[in-house]
Amino acid sequence: MRPIGVxxxxxxxxxxxxxxxxxxPEEPVLFFGDTARLPYGPKSAExxxxxxxxxxxxxxxxxxxxxxxxxNTASSAALPVLERESPVPVLGVIAxxxxxxxxxxxxxxxxxxxxxxxxxxxAYERALQAIDPALRVVSEACPLLVPLVEEGWAxxxxxxxxxxxxxxPLLRRSIDTLILGCTHFPVLRDVIGKVAGEGVVIVDAARExxxxxxxxxxxxxxASKGAPSHRFLVTxxxxxxxxxxxxxxxxxxxxxxxxxxxxxxxxCQE
Amino acid sequence: MRPIGVxxxxxxxxxxxxxxxxxxPEEPVLFFGDTARLPYGPKSAExxxxxxxxxxxxxxxxxxxxxxxxxNTASSAALPVLERESPVPVLGVIAxxxxxxxxxxxxxxxxxxxxxxxxxxxAYERALQAIDPALRVVSEACPLLVPLVEEGWAxxxxxxxxxxxxxxPLLRRSIDTLILGCTHFPVLRDVIGKVAGEGVVIVDAARExxxxxxxxxxxxxxASKGAPSHRFLVTxxxxxxxxxxxxxxxxxxxxxxxxxxxxxxxxCQE
Numbered sequence: 003m004r005p006i007g008v009x010x011x012x013x014x015x016x017x018x019x020x021x022x023x024x025x026x027p028e029e030p031v032l033f034f035g036d037t038a039r040l041p042y043g044p045k046s047a048e049x050x051x052x053x054x055x056x057x058x059x060x061x062x063x064x065x066x067x068x069x070x071x072x073x074n075t076a077s078s079a080a081l082p083v084l085e086r087e088s089p090v091p092v093l094g095v096i097a098x099x100x101x102x103x104x105x106x107x108x109x110x111x112x113x114x115x116x117x118x119x120x121x122x123x124x125a126y127e128r129a130l131q132a133i134d135p136a137l138r139v140v141s142e143a144c145p146l147l148v149p150l151v152e153e154g155w156a157x158x159x160x161x162x163x164x165x166x167x168x169x170x171p172l173l174r175r176s177i178d179t180l181i182l183g184c185t186h187f188p189v190l191r192d193v194i195g196k197v198a199g200e201g202v203v204i205v206d207a208a209r210e211x212x213x214x215x216x217x218x219x220x221x222x223x224x225a226s227k228g229a230p231s232h233r234f235l236v237t238x239x240x241x242x243x244x245x246x247x248x249x250x251x252x253x254x255x256x257x258x259x260x261x262x263x264x265x266x267x268x269x270c271q272e
Numbered sequence: 273m274r275p276i277g278v279x280x281x282x283x284x285x286x287x288x289x290x291x292x293x294x295x296x297p298e299e300p301v302l303f304f305g306d307t308a309r310l311p312y313g314p315k316s317a318e319x320x321x322x323x324x325x326x327x328x329x330x331x332x333x334x335x336x337x338x339x340x341x342x343x344n345t346a347s348s349a350a351l352p353v354l355e356r357e358s359p360v361p362v363l364g365v366i367a368x369x370x371x372x373x374x375x376x377x378x379x380x381x382x383x384x385x386x387x388x389x390x391x392x393x394x395a396y397e398r399a400l401q402a403i404d405p406a407l408r409v410v411s412e413a414c415p416l417l418v419p420l421v422e423e424g425w426a427x428x429x430x431x432x433x434x435x436x437x438x439x440x441p442l443l444r445r446s447i448d449t450l451i452l453g454c455t456h457f458p459v460l461r462d463v464i465g466k467v468a469g470e471g472v473v474i475v476d477a478a479r480e481x482x483x484x485x486x487x488x489x490x491x492x493x494x495a496s497k498g499a500p501s502h503r504f505l506v507t508x509x510x511x512x513x514x515x516x517x518x519x520x521x522x523x524x525x526x527x528x529x530x531x532x533x534x535x536x537x538x539x540c541q542e
Contacts, residue, residue, distance in 0.1 A: 038319045039309045044422070046509040049308045149419040152314070160437075163430055239316040267537035 005032040006215070007066030009057045012040035012186030013243065014148070015072030016250035018146055019259070021212030022070075023253070026219070030230035032066055038237035038263050041148060043184070045116025047079040050119060054080035056266040058088060068093060069260075070215060074207065075117050075184045078125030085157030090182070091218055098214035099181045100129035105138060106203045107179040113172035114141040116195075117148065118182030140175045144168040144184070161190065165197045173198065181205045189249065192263045200238070214256065234258045273500070275302040277336030277433040279327045282310035283417070283454030283513065284382070285342030286520035288365065291482030292340070293523070296489070300500035302336055309506035311418060313387025313454070317349040320389060324350035327537040328358060338363060340485060343438045344453045344477065345387050349482045361488055368484035369477030370399035374407060376473045377449040383442035384411040384473075385464075386453030387418065396453055410466065412443045414454070421456045422516070423453065435467045443468065459519065464474030464480050504528045507536070 008019055012035050019033055032059050033122075036042075042050045052106065054076045068091040071077045077094030084094045103112045114126040115255035121143040122196055130137045147168070150161045172180065180202050182188055188206050195204055236243045247255040274295075278289055282305050304327050306312075319482040324346045328339055338361040341347045347364030355362045373382045382398040400407045401539065417438070418486045420431045442450065450472050452458060458476050465474055469539055506513045510528035517525040 014287045038315060045308060046512060049508045144421055146416075146419055146425075149416055153416055155416075160430055160433055163433075167430075238319045242316060263533075264537045 003030055003068055004065055004067040005030040005233070006219075007032050007034070007035070007064070008070040008072045009034040009054075009076070010185060011035070011076065013185075013247050013250050014202050017127070017185045017188045018070060018072035018211050019210040020251050020253075021209045022215060025212045025216055028230055029219075029251070031232045032061065032064060033234045034061060034236070035236045035243060037243055041117070042073060042075040043119050043145060043148060043248065045119065047123060048054060050076055051080040051083055052270075053266075054084060055087065055225065056252040056269050058092070059082050059269045060261070060266060062088060066090065067220060068215070068218065070186055071095065072208070072211070073118040074185065078120045078123035086129050089127060091220060093211065093215055093218055095185070095207045095211045096125045096129050096183075098210035099183065099205055100133060100258065101214075103179045103181050103205045104130060104133040106205060107137070109133075109176065109178040110136055111138045111145075111175060111177045113169075113175075113177035113180040114139060114183045115144045115147075115168065115172070115180065115187065116141070118143045118145055126181060128264035129218055140172050140177060142172055147190060148184065148186045151189045156189050157235040162193050162197065165190065165193050169194070169197050176203060179203045182207060183226035188245065209213070212218065232257065235261050237261055237263050241268055261266050273300055274335055274337040275300040275346055275488075276338055276340060277302050277304070277331035277334070277505070278340040278342045279304040279306070279324075279331065279346070280343040281305070281312035281346065281453060282307050283517050283520050286390045286517055287439060287455045287458045287478040288340060288342035288481050290523075291479045292485060295482045295486055298500055299489075301502045302334060303502070303504045304531070305329060305504070305506045305513060307513055310349050312343060312345040313385070313389050313418060314388060315389065317389065317393060320346055321350040321353055322540075323536075325357065326539050328354050328362070329539045330531070330536060331361060332358060332360070336360065337490060338488065340481065340484070341365065342455060343479070344455065344483070345389040345474075348390045348393035350488060361490060363481065363485055363488055365397045365455070365477045365481045366399050366453075368480035369453065369475055370396055371484075372480040373449045373451050373475045374400060374403045376475060377407070379446065379448040379533055380406055381408045381410065381445060381447045381449075383447035383450040384469050385417075385442070385450065385457065386411070387416045387440060388413045388415055388489065391418075391452050396451060409418075410442050412438050417460060418454065418456045421459045424519075426459050431460065432463050432467065435463050439464070439467050443472075447472060449473045449475060456512060502527065505531050507531055
């Protein structure tokens with residue numbers, strides 16, 4: 003059975019995999035985390051696109067059924083290029099998150115938080131305004147939230163202070179819906195919800211992406227018998243990934259293999 | 273005139289370049305910042321060594337007089353390998369920082385703060401105990417300090433709180449000397465000094481490395497006439513580097529050029 007290819011700059015994309023496991027429990031997943039070159043968030047669209055094309059090419063060579071770009075930064079920088087180059091469907095996290103936010107908002111003022119790259123790209127603004135040009139979008143780059151999650155400080159008082167500072171300009175603009183536009187942020191859902199207050203609906207792009215995948219999946223594959231077999235590929239050493247991955251996946255990670263970045267560079271020239 | 277090669281995972285190493293400019297004002301510098309693959313701090317010694325070997329090989333092909341590993345993580349992971357493979361002197365930041373700390377301490381209890389990679393390597397412990405086996409060393413990984421510097425929050429109250437939490441276990445052990453074992457940390461020197469208190473001498477490995485370079489520099493090069501010409505090479509787009517670099521270098525950065533990571537991968541097999 004051909005697997006669903008999923009990639010991310012590192013481990014955040016496992017929040018998407020977690021939802022895929024929940025919503026599509028029969029589907030085998032081939033996950034690729036570019037842990038040697040992470041993070042993508044502070045890097046240029048050009049570099050993020052180059053890395054994303056390499057990984058997509060690599061996954062296609064492994065005969066994936068479709069490619070899920072489980073990284074907001076890569077989705078906002080590279081999705082059109084990847085779609086053009088791929089013979090199988092390519093799904094990003096931006097459009098599903100934007101659709102859910104447009105559905106939820108009452109006031110029409112939507113907040114977006116993400117990495118520098120995602121916010122600078124304006125990808126959520128474009129997606130939301132394509133749905134309804136009357137929607138107003140307020141975005142804020144929150145680069146410290148990723149390292150706070152990775153340090154395991156989701157419940158630390160410092161994290162609440164940082165979230166408060168980042169959300170302040172959005173709350174002043176009276177958003178009623180907030181898109182978690184980075185796959186690390188679902189780990190901070192509680193503190194973000196607390197700071198945003200009850201009047202703000204939180205949209206988790208990871209969950210919405212898994213729902214969109216169920217709709218987009220090409221038909222015709224027979225359901226597997228028994229539990230599907232998942233594989234995880236990373237560019238840095240596997241054991242670190244295994245240790246940190248559980249926080250995002252909510253389950254132990256098995257079958258982690260290393261892919262050298264040398265195997266990726268140049269793959270798009272072949 | 274052959275340049276001094278200096279490399280870092282990104283921009284932190286410019287604190288070393290700043291000291292080289294001050295102490296060796298006639299020397300041209302060729303700086304390499306691996307901005308497409310940064311940071312090295314949270315990555316494995318194996319991956320950091322592979323990237324460091326590629327960059328050293330690249331700098332050697334540019335005919336550098338010596339190689340300064342202006343990154344604590346790369347110095348602790350890769351220095352012995354780089355020294356073995358290089359025909360010109362290779363200088364890391366660990367030994368100079370350790371020598372200065374051993375000179376300064378009265379109580380013999382030395383603190384070290386750095387990235388996860390640097391602290392996990394035990395490189396400062398080994399260097400200090402090679403100088404004097406009676407020295408006691410207490411280390412703490414401080415992964416959040418790098419993103420706080422890069423967010424421009426050096427003077428933010430959150431940064432002081434984070435520094436307080438990280439230094440607490442060191443101060444309880446009554447260190448009288450503290451090594452800034454990451455090239456980003458000199459930017460936080462004021463807040464670190466405030467939290468550590470007057471009784472603790474702060475050792476800036478960047479400054480000590482520039483002094484060690486003056487001693488180690490192979491003789492025989494004629495002094496240049498007029499101001500030397502410096503070059504900066506980066507693996508992500510040059511304009512971002514240029515914008516952020518001034519914080520670390522304290523001067524505008526000119527002549528920034530891009531090197532594709534594709535040019536690096538495979539260079540060690542050639």
